[in-house]
Amino acid sequence: MSTWRARIDAIDQILLVLLNERSRSANEIGHIKKQHKLPIYVPEREKTVLGNVLKNNSGPLEDDAVRRLFERIIDETRSLERRKYQNLD
Template sequence: MSETGSTELELADWRTKIDAIDEQIVKLISERAAAATAIGEIKHRSGLAVYEPQREQNVFDHVKRVNPGPLPDQEMQHIYERLIDVMRSLQKKR
């Protein structure tokens, strides 16, 4: 096989792997969103604030503690900052 052909096959293999990983990530994000929605209902029912900065800090600390790499903790936190931002908006939307 030509080198271009084998490079394309190699890329296609890794991209198939990434697509499969993305399916799992999307399912897990959706599960997280359902849990955040349930928490949002409890907060509204109890008159509690949606935004809980201390809890968010605990989530960042936990995520960094379990981060296996290769992403640096700071990059993982950036991803979580965006994720939590979306979860907060979801709780506010009702």
């Protein structure tokens, strides 16, 4: 069991690196949105992102679980963008 737990710990570290990389990319997009006076929230883009991940979901996580996870990731990323760029002019 310790081997499997170590594997999960290693995967968690990779997930963390990827989530932070995703957030940095979203921050860059937020900066561009601010420069061009575009809204932070773009529902069509969120639908596209969710559609892409669901289309590529090969399990064992069910689509509803994947949707909830990515909705949370998107929500946290959007909050980060708002905090960073809402008061910049």
